Amino acid sequence: MQPMRNSIVKVICGWLTLYFAYKLLAVIMRVEIFEYVILTLGRCFFTFVFTVAVLKYIDYFYERSQKSKTVHPQGKAVLITGCDTGFGFETALRLYCMGFQVYAGCLDPKINGGLTLSSVDKNNRLVTLTMDVTNAEQVDNAYQFISSHLEAKNLSLWAIVNNAGVCSWSELEFCSTETYQKVLNTNTLGAVRVTKTFLPLLKQFQGRLIMVSSLAGLLSYPGLTAYCMSKHAIAALADGLRKEFSKWNISVTTIESAGYRTAMVNSQKVKHDMDNNWKMASKCVQEEYGEEYFTAFRNAHIKRLSSLSDNIGQAVDTIVTAVESEYIRDRYYTSLKAEMRAFGRFLPQEWQDIFMLTFESFDSVLCRFKFGFQPEPDARNVLLAKANEMSEFNSLSADSDFTVQKDHEILLEATDALIKSQKCIQESCLWYIP
Structure with a gap:
């Protein structure tokens, strides 16, 4: 019985060893595949960025040469x-x-x-x-x-x-x-x-x-x-x-x-137009939004106008x-x-x-x-x-x-x-x- 028992233990250990070896190999393969995929995607991304940059520079210098050509x-x-x-x-x-x-x-x-x-x-x-x-x-x-x-x-x-x-x-x-x-x-x-x-x-x-x-x-x-x-x-x-x-x-x-x-975006004109629109809105809309909301809305847009370029x-x-x-x-x-x-x-x-x-x-x-x-x-x-x-x-x-x-x-x-x-x-x- 003892030799048979030892044989069974050896078979089980062998199968377990093969199983864990397979799992380890699978993990290693997954890591390698993952690394390969990451590296490939990275190369594609940087190739794309480099290509776009080169084309943009070519287009820029081409445009510069063309811009010097003006009609009389x-x-x-x-x-x-x-x-x-x-x-x-x-x-x-x-x-x-x-x-x-x-x-x-x-x-x-x-x-x-x-x-x-x-x-x-x-x-x-x-x-x-x-x-x-x-x-x-x-x-x-x-x-x-x-x-x-x-x-x-x-x-x-x-x-x-x-x-x-x-x-x-x-x-x-x-x-x-x-x-x-x-x-x-x-x-x-x-x-x-x-x-x-x-x-x-x-x-x-x-x-x-x-x-x-x-x-x-x-x-x-x-x-x-x-x-x-x-x-x-x-x-x-x-x-x-x-x-x-x-x-x-x-x-x-x-x-x-x-x-x-x-x-067109004069602050006084914009304020006047917004006030007129608000007055023309229905009472239901005015009550739903409230005067406080409209005032905040108007002031926010008027403030934004001040950030526009005057050039x-x-x-x-x-x-x-x-x-x-x-x-x-x-x-x-x-x-x-x-x-x-x-x-x-x-x-x-x-x-x-x-x-x-x-x-x-x-x-x-x-x-x-x-x-x-x-x-x-x-x-x-x-x-x-x-x-x-x-x-x-x-x-x-x-x-x-x-x-x-x-x-x-x-x-x-x-x-x-x-x-x-x-x-x-x-x-x-x-x-x-x-």
Whole structure:
């Protein structure tokens, strides 16, 4: 019995040894496989990052080489909507000083920026038009005038800048449906109306279409849903038209603008609009939210407006780049901060809010990496003075026969009066630190 018992013990021990050896080998194999998987994923990740970085650098230097290639402004006309204030007003002056024929669409050329622009030019090279983009009749009248003027002056429509826009700060229940309709009708349908009307001229001269959008079209902000919705639509419209218009050799680009302190976001105006929306809300809504909530909501947004940049020259410079560059990009960002925030749309939805709020306080850091156009504090006055001075020169009128060299010298003089350093617009790039 004893030998049999010993044999049984040996067999059991042998099986146990094999079992534990198998388990140990399995664990070792799992560890090795796990390590292999981790190393492989790590190599793939760093290869991807390295490839993206290399491609980004190549794209950056390629863009730099292409940006030096600009078109000559003589004989080229640009239509800009929303020139009463802000981007449109400044862009109209800039392009005029550069030598382009400018058609500035305004709600009323007899007040605000329209009145100022009307008094600038004596050679009819900066023309202000009554052009409410929500009014089909006014848009049609502008088309009739511009087409006749182009033919009379032997000009070509080089670019259309769809810049007109309005904004509404309110939560959904605080405002009426008509408010959403107004924002959409101006920001989105207005661009559609202008583009559709002037498309025959764009097709004839193979011009370019520039849509001024916003980061709000990529990342939506609470309390700004009407505006965000309209800018989402503008971005989608531009992407679709880029494909549709390619057969006509018409370029389409989008300007993704960060927040700037323009007349559209004047704190007093925003406060007044928010108060009106709240008063128009139903009593049920007012009781449900309460005056305390609305006051906190309003104060929070008013406070946020104070953090917006007042350097609208960044946005104007980007629009001008899109107009004057021989080779146009599909999308432009007005600043490094704008491009960095645009990456937030690729994050998981629950992370986007944290990402967006983080960048609210990054101005003090990102200002270290600013580059490109830096206007003087009194850039508007300098620009107006230079515009009035240049209107005296027939060399910059559309029917001029002056030499390109003389024209170039005058343009250099105007540019030097506006910027601190040479005009070299550097597009925002995560890997570029001057």
